[in-house]
Amino acid sequence: MSEGGPGEPPGRSDGSEGDADVPGEWLRELHDHLAATAELPVETAASRYLGEAEAVVADALGEETPDDVVERRVEQARKLLGHVDGTGDETADQHVAAAKRLARELDEYQC
Template identity: 45%
Template sequence: MTDDALDALTRDLHAHLEATAELPIDRETNRWLGEAEAVARDAATSDLTAPVVKERVQHVEDLLSEVEDTGHEAGNEHLEAARSICRTILNG
């Protein structure tokens, strides 16, 4: 995976998680998503090496594994998109 592709994917990952902050999601789920969003923001906006970005994305994936359902249709769509992006980055 090229650095440009990795950058684009991490920006997309962050955007999906950031979008969940605007939705009415229960407090516990929101906590997991908020932490994942903060880590994704760091991966997307900091000048990090590809291996460090992948470590951050692995952490995001671990945090997202704690969420089964957001209780909101759009939230679930963003959650699934974020999980898919994590898999793409980690397998790329």
């Protein structure tokens, strides 16, 4: 599977369809973006929401995690990310924007 370009979820850039692990790839990428913000100097309020969202997504990453649990965790992460308007760090803001897009894509994919 190919990586998407900036702001594009993985698997979409080559036009291929039918990859059974698309949601798994998006979920891992979502977690990676959230984890990346932990290494950056973000504002305290944003950091709390981002840390909680990262933990929620990490809980959904297990191979044996039931689909309904994954769906709930993605929805929780999306709601938590909705509280983050800015982080005070440009790179973190880019990770947050990508995480928000991925969370929306996962919600739409699972519907």
